[in-house]
Amino acid sequence: MADRPMISIENVSRYYGVYKALDDVSLQIGEGEFFSLLGPSGCGKTTLLRSIAGFDVPTSGEIRIDGVASTLLPANRRPTNMVFQNYAIFPHLDVGENVAYGLKRLRLDATEERRRVSDALDQVRLTGLDRRKADELSGGQRQRVALARALVMRPKVLLLDEPLSALDKKLREQMQVELRSLQQAVGITFILVTHDQYEALALSDRIAVMFGGRIAQVATPKEIYQHPRTRKVADFLGGMNFLRARLLADRKGDVSVDAAQFGTVNLAKPAGFTASDGHVTVGIRPERLRLLWDDERAPHELTGRVENRAYFGEVTHLTIGVDGLEQPLSMIETNDYGADDLPVGAEIRLAYDPDAFVLLADDEMALRA
Amino acid sequence: MSTAAIVSAPEKPAPAKGIRWLHGEEARGLAMISPTLLYALALLLLPVLLVIAYSFWTQNYLDIDRTFTFENYRLALTEPIYRDLFVRSLWISLLTAAITVGFSYPIAWYISFHGGPHKNLWLFLVTIPCWTSYLLRVMSWKVILGYGGVLNTGLMATGIIEQPITSLLYNANAVVITLVHSWAAFAILPIYVSLQKIDRSLIEAARDLGDGAVRSFLRVTLPLSMPGVISAFLIVMIPTVGDYVTPKLVGGKDGVMIATAIQAQFGKSANWPLGAALSVTTMVLVSLAAAAVVLALRFAVRRIR
Ligand SMILES: Nc1ncnc2c1ncn2[C@@H]1O[C@H](COP(=O)(O)OP(=O)(O)OP(=O)(O)O)[C@@H](O)[C@H]1O
Ligand SMILES: [Mg+2]
Numbered sequence: 001m002a003d004r005p006m007i008s009i010e011n012v013s014r015y016y017g018v019y020k021a022l023d024d025v026s027l028q029i030g031e032g033e034f035f036s037l038l039g040p041s042g043c044g045k046t047t048l049l050r051s052i053a054g055f056d057v058p059t060s061g062e063i064r065i066d067g068v069a070s071t072l073l074p075a076n077r078r079p080t081n082m083v084f085q086n087y088a089i090f091p092h093l094d095v096g097e098n099v100a101y102g103l104k105r106l107r108l109d110a111t112e113e114r115r116r117v118s119d120a121l122d123q124v125r126l127t128g129l130d131r132r133k134a135d136e137l138s139g140g141q142r143q144r145v146a147l148a149r150a151l152v153m154r155p156k157v158l159l160l161d162e163p164l165s166a167l168d169k170k171l172r173e174q175m176q177v178e179l180r181s182l183q184q185a186v187g188i189t190f191i192l193v194t195h196d197q198y199e200a201l202a203l204s205d206r207i208a209v210m211f212g213g214r215i216a217q218v219a220t221p222k223e224i225y226q227h228p229r230t231r232k233v234a235d236f237l238g239g240m241n242f243l244r245a246r247l248l249a250d251r252k253g254d255v256s257v258d259a260a261q262f263g264t265v266n267l268a269k270p271a272g273f274t275a276s277d278g279h280v281t282v283g284i285r286p287e288r289l290r291l292l293w294d295d296e297r298a299p300h301e302l303t304g305r306v307e308n309r310a311y312f313g314e315v316t317h318l319t320i321g322v323d324g325l326e327q328p329l330s331m332i333e334t335n336d337y338g339a340d341d342l343p344v345g346a347e348i349r350l351a352y353d354p355d356a357f358v359l360l361a362d363d364e365m366a367l368r369a
Numbered sequence: 370m371s372t373a374a375i376v377s378a379p380e381k382p383a384p385a386k387g388i389r390w391l392h393g394e395e396a397r398g399l400a401m402i403s404p405t406l407l408y409a410l411a412l413l414l415l416p417v418l419l420v421i422a423y424s425f426w427t428q429n430y431l432d433i434d435r436t437f438t439f440e441n442y443r444l445a446l447t448e449p450i451y452r453d454l455f456v457r458s459l460w461i462s463l464l465t466a467a468i469t470v471g472f473s474y475p476i477a478w479y480i481s482f483h484g485g486p487h488k489n490l491w492l493f494l495v496t497i498p499c500w501t502s503y504l505l506r507v508m509s510w511k512v513i514l515g516y517g518g519v520l521n522t523g524l525m526a527t528g529i530i531e532q533p534i535t536s537l538l539y540n541a542n543a544v545v546i547t548l549v550h551s552w553a554a555f556a557i558l559p560i561y562v563s564l565q566k567i568d569r570s571l572i573e574a575a576r577d578l579g580d581g582a583v584r585s586f587l588r589v590t591l592p593l594s595m596p597g598v599i600s601a602f603l604i605v606m607i608p609t610v611g612d613y614v615t616p617k618l619v620g621g622k623d624g625v626m627i628a629t630a631i632q633a634q635f636g637k638s639a640n641w642p643l644g645a646a647l648s649v650t651t652m653v654l655v656s657l658a659a660a661a662v663v664l665a666l667r668f669a670v671r672r673i674r
Contacts, residue, residue, distance in 0.1 A: 055573055075576040088574040092592045101588075102578030153578065 012061030039210035081150035096130030120152035298351030423645035441646030466606035473556035539621025563597025
């Protein structure tokens with residue numbers, strides 16, 4: 001991140017009556033960063049994005065954009081532009097007029113304006129569609145018009161509220177790639193709101209995961225996937241096998257736990273972590289468990305039986321019951337060796353790596369105490 | 370799907386063409402509207418056709434000479450008294466429509482954008498004046514605008530004027546004031562509906578792209594509410610051209626409109642063909658004026674960029 005953040009959010013709260021849509025949110029977003037706000041429906045992502053855009057005024061707290069105190073600045077005076085969830089294409093204007101909408105105020109001469117509009121349309125691969133009406137566009141095209149209309153203003157920050165959620169899966173994946181390369185081409189800060197964890201992981205430099213108006217964790221995609229700080233964050237970003245483990249030793253930087261059938265496991269301890277009652281939650285991702293075939297051996301093994309099997313094409317999801325574990329384990333296996341043909345009830349052996357376990361706080365409070 | 374499945378699919382016999390038509394959407398639609406359609410044909414189209422026919426005939430004392438003639442139209446268009454009445458009627462109706470729309474738009478806008486959870490209550494309150502009879506409402510303006518009326522005595526009591534203003538009643542102004550009041554509710558509703566239909570995120574998008582409140586209104590809200598403005602304008606303008614009661618009651622000599630002349634031809638003067646020609650001319654003129662207004666409004670809005 002640059003020395004001075006592009007966006008700086010300090011202790012922002014937003015109340016609707018007594019309901020806290022945003023609860024003491026603090027966040028710094030760097031220049032040129034692709035930042036995602038990720039969280040379930042109703043967690044306050046849109047509210048936060050709208051207060052950055054200037055459509056919503058926080059009840060308390062400060063927002064600075066590029067060093068300027070902006071909390072009370074109206075939307076038209078902020079160096080931000082927004083791609084709305086429903087795209088908000090002006091229906092009474094054609095594509096060219098939509099893209100040129102914000103330029104009119106700058107009073108450019110006609111050729112310069114036309115050049116910037118056609119550059120913006122080229123950028124989103126809509127070359128030559130200027131005369132189309134808004135209702136003659138497909139969903140993907142409308143989305144590109146919304147992008148071009150915002151980018152043509154050369155904002156310092158582009159705000160995107162679930163821009164891909166209305167598109168079908170194939171188009172969404174294609175637009176994700178385009179969005180990422182567009183951001184790299186223009187080099188400005190993008191703030192993306194999404195509830196799709198894969199989208200956030202694939203696109204972002206950093207992700208903020210939100211629950212109930214609070215930020216649970218801010219980190220790079222890899223960090224947040226591999227080292228989620230709380231149980232909720234781990235659960236929201238893909239599958240996770242949770243285990244209640246007895247605390248054996250609580251040292252300065254790490255802990256030892258007795259993880260039932262997995263034996264004694266050493267885990268790094270996140271800052272501020274405290275165990276309340278001698279038990280902690282640990283987790284391991286399903287893809288970190290591996291089936292052992294025939295007489296293959298591994299340093300750490302477990303035996304169990306197949307309780308359920310779901311075929312996903314390139315992978316198979318298995319549910320494995322293990323004696324002595326409260327919950328069955330879920331695992332993801334490629335189909336190279338025939339995991340897709342394993343009958344339910346089959347006895348299997350699986351390998352795990354004790355280093356793949358993460359220590360998880362049960363809630364925010366366990367981290368703050 | 371396997372071929373076997375296709376082969377074994379039961380074959381439906383194609384229904385005969387006539388029968389299919391009877392069961393179609395279209396037939397059902399026609400059946401639904403047919404009572405109204407017949408009613409409209411009998412009570413709207415036939416009388417209009419009759420009026421048009423009359424306008425080409427001649428009154429011959431008690432009976433009608435049915436030879437085709439343009440004489441009535443020549444009279445209607447060249448006689449100065451009728452020309453003045455046409456001009457005044459059109460002018461009053463245009464002015465009334467413009468003022469009504471001008472007053473109604475802010476009200477509709479306020480209810481739509483700032484009505485909060487009580488929008489329906491506001492709309493309900495707007496319709497309350499329509500609950501009393503039209504005649505009563507016009508009469509009450511006489512009480513307000515008259516020589517010793519509410520307005521004059523009020524202004525004199527506060528010392529703003531010393532003599533009663535005589536130019537309030539019995540002229541074209543009084544007609545316009547009264548008509549604006551009578552028609553406001555009918556203008557507010559269509560404008561309100563078209564404002565309600567505007568996606569609020571479009572206005573936010575305009576703000577986001579740099580427009581202040583006024584510019585986003587002119588560039589987004591106003592053009593998108595134009596269908597409502599146009600229908601409000603027409604709803605007010607078209608019926609007021611032919612209004613009879615208001616000019617009669619508050620218009621005095623200077624507020625006479627074309628309907629009074631038409632009424633005279635069908636009544637006292639008993640010259641139905643001339644009355645018919647005046648009516649048809651009014652209809653044509655009002656249609657032309659309406660078309661001109663629609664085009665002008667559309668053009669004006671396209672000019673705002
Ligand atoms: N105008 C409002 N009045 C009252 N409550 C509101 C208002 N706007 C939002 N909320 C509440 O604030 C919370 C956060 O809303 P927000 O729109 O930010 O959620 P979100 O994370 O964007 O959800 P989604 O993914 O469904 O869009 C929600 O519980 C919502 O009900
Ligand atoms: Mg949202």
